[in-house]
Amino acid sequence: MAWKVLAEVTATRYVTPLREGGSLPGIVEGDDLGTYIIKFTGAGQGRKALVAEVMCGELGRRLGLRVPELVRMQLDPVIGLSEPDQEVQELLKASGGLNLGMDYLPGSLGFDPLAFDVSPRQAGRVVWFDALINNVDRSWRNPNLLVWHGELWLIDHGAAMIWHHNWPTAEKASARPYNASDHVLATFGPDVASAAEEFAPQITEELLTGIAADVPDEWLVDEPGFDSPDALRQAYVQTLLARSRTISEHITIGAPSQDGPSKAPEWLAGKLARRAVK
Numbered sequence: 523m524a525w526k527v528l529a530e531v532t533a534t535r536y537v538t539p540l541r542e543g544g545s546l547p548g549i550v551e552g553d554d555l556g557t558y559i560i561k562f563t564g565a566g567q568g569r570k571a572l573v574a575e576v577m578c579g580e581l582g583r584r585l586g587l588r589v590p591e592l593v594r595m596q597l598d599p600v601i602g603l604s605e606p607d608q609e610v611q612e613l614l615k616a617s618g619g620l621n622l623g624m625d626y627l628p629g630s631l632g633f634d635p636l637a638f639d640v641s642p643r644q645a646g647r648v649v650w651f652d653a654l655i656n657n658v659d660r661s662w663r664n665p666n667l668l669v670w671h672g673e674l675w676l677i678d679h680g681a682a683m684i685w686h687h688n689w690p691t692a693e694k695a696s697a698r699p700y701n702a703s704d705h706v707l708a709t710f711g712p713d714v715a716s717a718a719e720e721f722a723p724q725i726t727e728e729l730l731t732g733i734a735a736d737v738p739d740e741w742l743v744d745e746p747g748f749d750s751p752d753a754l755r756q757a758y759v760q761t762l763l764a765r766s767r768t769i770s771e772h773i774t775i776g777a778p779s780q781d782g783p784s785k786a787p788e789w790l791a792g793k794l795a796r797r798a799v800k
Contacts, residue, residue: 528576528736530594531623533560536602539610545571545680546613548602549626552595558623560595561680564616569741570687571680572622577758578655578679579624580733585721587651588675594738595623620740627675633667635706640674646713648676650721653700653714653773654766657682662778665706689747689757696761699772708775718770725766730759 531552539548545565550558563569575592582589599614648667652660659681660666666678685695702708734755742751 528580528592528594529554530596531556531558532596533558533598533601533621533623536605536614539605539607546610548610550595550597550601550623552593552623557626557628558593558595559590559626560597561622561624562597562613562617563619563621563741564613567680573686573737573741573758574655574680574682575622575624575678576737577733577762578657578682579676580736581655581730581762582651582676582679584729584733585647585651585724587647588673590625590627590675590677592625593623595621597621620738624677627668627670630668630670630675633665633669633674633706635662635665635709638669638674640707640710642711642713643716644674645707645710646715646717647721648674648707649702649705649712649773649775650714650717650770651676652682652705653702653769654721654725654762655679655682656684656696656698656700656765658684660706661704662706663704667706683758683761685761686758689745692757692761693764696765697768699774700769701774701776703774703776704778705775708778712775714770714773714775722766722770725763727759727763730762731755734758 531554533550534553535551537549537551539546540559545561545567547559547561550560552558561572561575563572565571579589579592597617597619599618602610602614605611657679659678666676668675668677685692737755739751742754745754748754748757
């Protein structure tokens, strides 16, 4: 099977920073005349966040989910010299070279569970996918979903696959169940069983190996315990492959969290509760 390698684009103009989230991504124009969200290697989350973006984003796309196109983004820090924010300037200087670009979706809206309806089938597909990659960052607090031309698009997978931050414990950590109780689509009656029937057979070693090949060597070097980028790629492949075989049996959807600083505001909790009993 032939795999499409991520295209490479050079950033030609830094447009503006995006203030949402801690990584301070920005909007840039590329030499292909496209507009992209750029995520920086010099951001606080480091290059592993970009590895997760590629592995999870491309996996979602191969499964038929809508994920903005990803590109390898070359950056010369001089394009941001006119940016007055010192924090942005320092980020650009720390990120010269290869970064990650995500296709900008002009006019897209952040997903609002009270304004946009999602079918149980679609909700189940997203929940199963998030369970596979252990994405804890698609909750009602931070949906990381966009609505564009009436369709649901998945973004921001940099916090997924948390096990790759500590490879010696990755096997044990990756085997943990997935609690989808706070998932932003939990109240739409996600049909996880149908999603598992559709998706699980597609998660093959060949598929994952092809996706891992898209991750640049520069983001995989010097990982303790691995003697080459390819050895690390194989660890990603085997970890996701093993999780895909059992995760369908370990997805739980219960009552959303009700205490602590993450408690849903009363106006939202009430409406979600009414929807859940329909």
